[in-house]
Amino acid sequence: MSNWKLICKLDDIPQLGSRVVQRQSGGDIAIFRNAEDEVFALHDKCPHKAGPLSQGIVHGRKVTCPLHGWNIGLEDGHAVAPDVGSCGKFEVKVEAGDVYLLA
Template sequence: MYDWIAICALDDIPRLGARRVARENGLDVAIFRNEADGLFALLDRCPHKGGPLSQGIVLGNSVACPLHNWSIGCDGHAAAPDEGCTPSFRVKLEEGLVYLDAEQLAEHATGQTRPIAGPVSRKTACTH
């Protein structure tokens, strides 16, 4: 069983867009909303060069990175031919409220950082 924490109302997330959730430790988490009000949550960091996924455009169950248009699926994996992964987070919608798993929010992928300069490895490890 998960310990869910309320983040916002569904209407606080724009369709085909995202809402960033700041964390005490680690990079922000981005919650994405698609055209059918489906939700998915990823670390706000593209596995390619660290771009802010929250600024990308949602297409179905993926988001296009705003820097180089990599498509990152709701599971965090880059679409072929690109390679790499960004951590995903459990998210649920209940009675119009969006929730994240509190334990994941506090502890999951807290060691990842944005690159200062240069490319990020295309073989970025992904832990879910």
């Protein structure tokens, strides 16, 4: 059963950066923070060749995979056209400076 879990402080994630959340099963989750302090969570696996998206460059509401430069939308996990593919997304919220993940 999934429920909201406290992950870290918002300030533990750099602006235009990310942190990796390790799960016991199901693979890592990447948590991103953009310049507007919006927080997003995606499966840390690029739909192209499984590159760690958490290591990419964050810009606007997108992240660029470090391996081959695919751009992935942070809101929905969909690859930006013309590339096709998507990776799982997770619900996150920020309350009083704390980041919670629904997992």
